[in-house]
Amino acid sequence: MIIMQSNRCICGKVITNGFELCANCTAEYGLDRTEWPDWLRFLVADMKRERRQDALIEQSEISFIDLGILDN
Numbered sequence: 684m685i686i687m688q689s690n691r692c693i694c695g696k697v698i699t700n701g702f703e704l705c706a707n708c709t710a711e712y713g714l715d716r717t718e719w720p721d722w723l724r725f726l727v728a729d730m731k732r733e734r735r736q737d738a739l740i741e742q743s744e745i746s747f748i749d750l751g752i753l754d755n
């Protein structure tokens with residue numbers, strides 16, 4: 684099973700360029716996060732934390748299957 688993790692921008696758009704912001708927001712705020720306003724840095728950090736939690740949940744689901752605890 685392939686798990687697609689969508690990278691979402693703070694504006695709700697799916698990010699396809701590998702950055703932390705979509706093309707529009709990158710054009711608006713720039714890539715240098717030290718120049719971002721506080722609220723923007725906070726939001727981006729918050730989105731990253733959510734993604735990390737999702738990844739941890741997926742990992743533990745896989746290990747349960749590997750251990751034979753869950754039926755396939």
Ligand SMILES: [Zn+2]
Binds near residue numbers: 692696705
């Ligand atoms: Zn955006």
